[in-house]
Amino acid sequence: MNTAFAPWQQAVYEQMAGALDAGRLGHGLMFQGPARLGKIAVAERLARRVLCTDRRGDGEPCGQCRDCRLLDAGSHPDFQKVSFIPTRDGTKLRTEIVIEQIRRLSEQLALTPQYGVAQVAIIDPADAINPSAANALLKTLEEPVPGRYLWLVTAYPGRLPATIRSRCQKFEFRLPPREQALAWLQAQGHGAAVATDALDAARGHPGLAHGWIEGGELGLRREVRADLDAITAGRLAVVATAQRWVADEHADLRLRFAADLAVEAAANRLTDPMRARSLAAWFDRANRARDLLRTTVRADLVVVELLMAWRAGESKHATKHATTRQGIDA
Numbered sequence: 001m002n003t004a005f006a007p008w009q010q011a012v013y014e015q016m017a018g019a020l021d022a023g024r025l026g027h028g029l030m031f032q033g034p035a036r037l038g039k040i041a042v043a044e045r046l047a048r049r050v051l052c053t054d055r056r057g058d059g060e061p062c063g064q065c066r067d068c069r070l071l072d073a074g075s076h077p078d079f080q081k082v083s084f085i086p087t088r089d090g091t092k093l094r095t096e097i098v099i100e101q102i103r104r105l106s107e108q109l110a111l112t113p114q115y116g117v118a119q120v121a122i123i124d125p126a127d128a129i130n131p132s133a134a135n136a137l138l139k140t141l142e143e144p145v146p147g148r149y150l151w152l153v154t155a156y157p158g159r160l161p162a163t164i165r166s167r168c169q170k171f172e173f174r175l176p177p178r179e180q181a182l183a184w185l186q187a188q189g190h191g192a193a194v195a196t197d198a199l200d201a202a203r204g205h206p207g208l209a210h211g212w213i214e215g216g217e218l219g220l221r222r223e224v225r226a227d228l229d230a231i232t233a234g235r236l237a238v239v240a241t242a243q244r245w246v247a248d249e250h251a252d253l254r255l256r257f258a259a260d261l262a263v264e265a266a267a268n269r270l271t272d273p274m275r276a277r278s279l280a281a282w283f284d285r286a287n288r289a290r291d292l293l294r295t296t297v298r299a300d301l302v303v304v305e306l307l308m309a310w311r312a313g314e315s316k317h318a319t320k321h322a323t324t325r326q327g328i329d330a
């Protein structure tokens, strides 16, 4: 149960545990920072630290008392987790956290803890609460009861009403320094080259990089790079490539990767400001295409236009260089 934290998790956990032990932990907490950095795991460990009735010498939960065992079993009466519940017909999950859930939570928090220590409730993702649920939640936050903890987990704190944010003590999860992220990725069993590649692709986010290696997205990124190169070289037809890019559920990710690769290419062409500018424009275009893909516009046509623009930009660049070279040669 007490699996080792990544260093960035450990840092936040220690900060929170210190506040808890010193009696400085507020009623409402916000666990904020990018998705896939392990915020929930930290919240759950902290909940154990709060609810365990036989903590070890170092303050960590014992893992053996009744509270710890009930937490392991997911049936501790003083611990609640609020997330998406199934829709009325039960066919899928709702995409919002609704007022009934927050009402039930508030009722529960108003009760005396069953085992006498405290009550902990986690809302994840807190940014998914809809406006009426947010109002109900605000009431609960405004009337804190001692020994009740309400923790909001979110990757998008800005989506929560300011009135809620202002009532929470904030703990920020941050992307770790590159060396630390690489060391962690290697400790997960990834080779140095793959780890570096994935970390670059994920813009320094180790959790995302790990997920992308495991899930095959890194391979998809390599394919996108190879496709763009082949289009530049005239070895690949634009229309067929566009059709292939939108043929499965990864169209959006391909465009995201393509946009990233344009930024990377621009960074490598700082000596050619014209091309760097046109790559920046293409980056914007790729992101607009991602938005369009969420509409009813025909996806393949959107991508055809985008790839045509890529080919045009790259060939103009090639021609310009050819001309310059001729000029020098002459």
Ligand SMILES: [Zn+2]
Binding pocket: 052, 053, 054, 055, 061, 062, 063, 064, 065, 066, 067, 068, 069
């Ligand atoms: Zn315990």
